[in-house]
Amino acid sequence: MSAREAVAREEPGDPEGPGEPGRYVPSARRIARERFHRTRARRATAIAAVSSLVTAVVLYFVITRSPGWPRTRDTFFSAHYAREALPKVLDGLWLNVRLLVICGACVLALGLLLAVARTLRGPVFFPLRALATAYTDFFRGLPLIICLLLVVFGVPALRLQGVTSNPVLLGGAALTLTYSAYVAEVFRAGIESVHPSQRAAARSLGLSAGRTLRYVVLPQAVRRVVPPLLNDLVSLQKDTGLVSIAGAVDAVYAAQIITGKSFNYTPYVVAGLIFVALTIPMTRFTDWITARTDRRRAQGGIV
Amino acid sequence: MTEPEPVRTAEPDRAGASDRTSASHRTGTSDRTSTSGRTSTSDRTSTSDRTDGEAGRTSETSEPVLRLEAVRKSFGRSVVLRDVDLEVPSHTVTALIGASGSGKSTLLRCANLLEEIDDGAIFLDGEEITDPRVDPDAVRRRIGVVFQAYNLFPHMTVEQNITLAPRRVHGVSREAARERARELLERLGLADKAGEYPDRLSGGQQQRVAIVRALAARPRLLLLDEITAALDPELVGEVLGVVRDLKEDGMTMVLATHEMGFAREVADQVCFLDGGVVLERGTPQEIFGAPRQERTRRFLRRIVAAGRL
Numbered sequence: 001m002s003a004r005e006a007v008a009r010e011e012p013g014d015p016e017g018p019g020e021p022g023r024y025v026p027s028a029r030r031i032a033r034e035r036f037h038r039t040r041a042r043r044a045t046a047i048a049a050v051s052s053l054v055t056a057v058v059l060y061f062v063i064t065r066s067p068g069w070p071r072t073r074d075t076f077f078s079a080h081y082a083r084e085a086l087p088k089v090l091d092g093l094w095l096n097v098r099l100l101v102i103c104g105a106c107v108l109a110l111g112l113l114l115a116v117a118r119t120l121r122g123p124v125f126f127p128l129r130a131l132a133t134a135y136t137d138f139f140r141g142l143p144l145i146i147c148l149l150l151v152v153f154g155v156p157a158l159r160l161q162g163v164t165s166n167p168v169l170l171g172g173a174a175l176t177l178t179y180s181a182y183v184a185e186v187f188r189a190g191i192e193s194v195h196p197s198q199r200a201a202a203r204s205l206g207l208s209a210g211r212t213l214r215y216v217v218l219p220q221a222v223r224r225v226v227p228p229l230l231n232d233l234v235s236l237q238k239d240t241g242l243v244s245i246a247g248a249v250d251a252v253y254a255a256q257i258i259t260g261k262s263f264n265y266t267p268y269v270v271a272g273l274i275f276v277a278l279t280i281p282m283t284r285f286t287d288w289i290t291a292r293t294d295r296r297r298a299q300g301g302i303v
Numbered sequence: 304m305t306e307p308e309p310v311r312t313a314e315p316d317r318a319g320a321s322d323r324t325s326a327s328h329r330t331g332t333s334d335r336t337s338t339s340g341r342t343s344t345s346d347r348t349s350t351s352d353r354t355d356g357e358a359g360r361t362s363e364t365s366e367p368v369l370r371l372e373a374v375r376k377s378f379g380r381s382v383v384l385r386d387v388d389l390e391v392p393s394h395t396v397t398a399l400i401g402a403s404g405s406g407k408s409t410l411l412r413c414a415n416l417l418e419e420i421d422d423g424a425i426f427l428d429g430e431e432i433t434d435p436r437v438d439p440d441a442v443r444r445r446i447g448v449v450f451q452a453y454n455l456f457p458h459m460t461v462e463q464n465i466t467l468a469p470r471r472v473h474g475v476s477r478e479a480a481r482e483r484a485r486e487l488l489e490r491l492g493l494a495d496k497a498g499e500y501p502d503r504l505s506g507g508q509q510q511r512v513a514i515v516r517a518l519a520a521r522p523r524l525l526l527l528d529e530i531t532a533a534l535d536p537e538l539v540g541e542v543l544g545v546v547r548d549l550k551e552d553g554m555t556m557v558l559a560t561h562e563m564g565f566a567r568e569v570a571d572q573v574c575f576l577d578g579g580v581v582l583e584r585g586t587p588q589e590i591f592g593a594p595r596q597e598r599t600r601r602f603l604r605r606i607v608a609a610g611r612l
């Protein structure tokens with residue numbers, strides 16, 4: 001025992017020894033190799049810059065020389081209307097952000113429940129399984145816009161006691177209905193991607209089916225589907241703009257109000273660009289997570 | 304590695320067998336209760352793992368830990384196990400040998416109720432576990448399994464892998480489960496790996512962690528399915544060394560293996576499976592020294608030719 005401890009204490013030692021730091025001198029070969037890498041990197045940057053510039057110039061001339069450009073510029077890219085629209089659109093955007101956060105949370109929770117319901121085995125769960133399957137089939141196929149129209153205008157028409165007719169809430173509910181169907185399928189794919197041997201290992205330890213799902217299958221499944229999930233959330237983020245058709249004053253509706261008065265489409269362009277700007281961080285985050293997941297998997301692949 | 308520490312008063316194996324009466328091993332549950340009852344004292348200090356099975360090494364009640372009776376198992380139309388009989392007495396090691404596809408893994412999976420058998424019966428400590436009214440989870444809690452492909456949980460650290468079942472199934476407190484994990488890891492030379500994720504370990508280390516995980520809940524019986532088959536040759540030794548130590552400690556084991564030299568060394572009983580039938584069974588001397596069946600002889604010749612004996 002003491003022998004092993006001694007070994008363990010020695011193991012994480014500095015390979016060069018503590019007494020002689022910085023003795024390693026890079027060889028001429030290494031220096032030459034690194035110089036070559038630097039030169040090549042510089043050249044690649046230069047080529048990319050020139051090629052981007054050329055593309056931009058060509059695009060600029062093609063667009064500005066087109067016969068309809070002066071009118072298009074005034075209708076879609078008017079600085080005056082952009083200035084007028086920006087604060088109002090930003091005001092409306094706050095609603096989109098809130099919708100994203102709340103619907104996003106509901107979608108993830110409902111999607112996970114549906115996915116789990118679909119993987120349950122045993123005859124007792126048959127109705128649950130069938131319901132979950134029917135739900136995902138239906139709402140995945142139903143166009144979002146139709147789902148929105150039906151919920152937003154159909155539900156209030158029923159005049160049910162105690163049911164809201166608030167367009168924001170109903171719009172959010174419609175988004176949740178459709179997106180949870182998508183997300184459920186993503187989760188289910190994740191659950192099914194966990195190798196059966198993991199389940200066998202958990203069951204052989206005496207874990208029940210439920211505990212196996214909770215401690216072994218779901219954690220691995222969720223980790224695997226984070227990139228596609230974020231993708232769906234990016235998609236949800238921009239689709240929050242659709243609640244404007246119900247009359248909720250979000251960024252799109254704010255733009256629409258100005259456009260309706262002025263017949264100038266600049267506010268739409270402003271709103272569109274803001275949505276793009278909002279999704280870019282999310283998209284980059286998704287890319288980063290995906291890359292990290294791939295790296296981790298690659299490391300695991302050595303064994 | 305298994306050197307007893309000074310704290311331990313007496314060699315519990317052979318000496319202690321008499322005072323812990325053989326009654327306790329008849330049912331796995333009561334055995335376990337007696338075990339947990341004295342956890343705080345001797346278990347903590349004991350470097351060995353033989354806490355469960357102690358009773359009965361010398362007892363002659365001779366109820367085998369595992370007994371298979373005319374077990375039949377088929378997948379679709381292919382019959383994989385045919386009238387298999389097997390008895391695994393307490394504190395013995397049974398080696399299952401046979402060509403790939405002869406049904407070794409299936410037999411072990413049936414014994415752990417990971418597969419449902421078509422006919423026959425399987426008994427654990429005299430209790431029929433293939434009775435449909437038996438709770439399979441309760442049975443699996445009493446059996447440890449180590450797979451060829453380790454099957455560690457990649458999203459958990461080594462320690463979390465090991466403490467999962469004790470904490471979530473056996474209701475052991477977090478501290479106690481941790482202590483047990485550390486103690487076993489220490490014993491298998493993995494003390495510094497508790498916080499690592501499995502993908503950072505070598506194959507041999509992963510397999511030893513899998514063994515620790517199977518041992519953590521103090522199983523009555525350990526099933527080992529070709530646990531060295533996925534390992535590089537130089538890593539095989541470290542894993543077989545662990546099995547050897549477990550045998551020293553009196554653990555009851557059934558192992559499917561292609562390491563004939565090892566089977567010869569540790570097994571008390573060797574079973575040659577061929578096409579789902581136990582073609583020959585006996586002591587290692589009988590099977591390896593004087594096989595009665597022509598097919599056994601042919602199999603062993605092939606193994607010798609492959610340099611595995």
Ligand SMILES: Nc1ncnc2c1ncn2[C@@H]1O[C@H](COP(=O)(O)OP(=O)(O)O)[C@@H](O)[C@H]1O
Nearest residue numbers: 378383401402403404405406407408409410559
């Ligand atoms: N889940 C399964 N479905 C169908 N056939 C299987 C299954 N598992 C094993 N088998 C078949 O059973 C036979 C025995 O397999 P196995 O027990 O894995 O053999 P061994 O472990 O001795 O190599 C093989 O022919 C294999 O193809």
Ligand SMILES: [Mg+2]
Nearest residue numbers: 407408409529
């Ligand atoms: Mg096998």
